[in-house]
Amino acid sequence: MYGILKLLKLHGWYRRSLKQKNMFEQIGFNETDVAAMLKYSIKDIYRACRREFQKVPWRRLVCNNVGQPKWTFILFLALHRRLQTKERIACWANLDDMECVLCEQENEDIDHLLFECVYAKQVWSKLLAWKSIRREAWNWKHEVQWAIENATKKTAQREIYRMTLAGGVYHLWQERNARIFKAKRRSADQVIKQLIREIHVRTRRVRRLDRCTKDLNFYP
Ligand SMILES: [Zn+2]
Secondary structure, three states, X not given: OHHHHHHHHHHHHHHHXXXXXXXXXXXXXXXXXXXXXXXXXXXXXXXXXXXOOOOOOOHHHHHOOOOOHHHHHHHHHHHOOOOOOHHHHOOOOOOXXXXXXXXXXXXXXXXXXXXXXXXXXXXXXXXXXXXXXXXXXXXXHHHHHHHHHHOOOOOHHHHHHHHHHHHHHHHHHHHHHHHHHHOOOOOHHHHHHHHHHHHHHHHOOOHHHHHHHHOOOOXX
8 A cells, every 4th residue: 555655656746847847848948957956936937938028018007907807807808909899700700780789870899889989988088077187088099098108107096097997998898798688778877877886896995095086976
């Protein structure tokens, strides 16, 4: 019995060491290099395995976003232009109905759905007014560019702006899906109120953000 256990233990060690050996080989070390190592840094090995890639300019909008994870996930997909809009689906399937379900006037693509649509414009203009940002909402590309230049620092105001951007994108996408798949609809004002309530709940956990949202205790 003892012999079998010892054998299994040795087998496990062998498999682990084989895995490690493969891992080192993947990042360009041979056995002699590893044996000669005086210091072993998991961080360095992890970075070498992961490899370095060019950083996207909008990374702080997603990574430094204290909004709900589902908001930042949808924002991440939108920034990659990977949301399955009708324009995108039409690339690989026959789609007769290309109409935007929010305004029922134009064709649906990501730029239209998230910013150029009348419905989306209504949502953004009120959210910007709520945040005391005195300007009209622009198109998707300009809005992201503005956010990268003006809202990536770690101040409470800018953190709340990033949350609002992620939450707004999420709720517009949800509204579109609810109309298509559940035949339910909300007005732009209902969407705005829900998002503002969710931002207040979310910021209550972080004292510096909570102080800031106390001044935003109203609906635009
Ligand atoms: Zn529309």
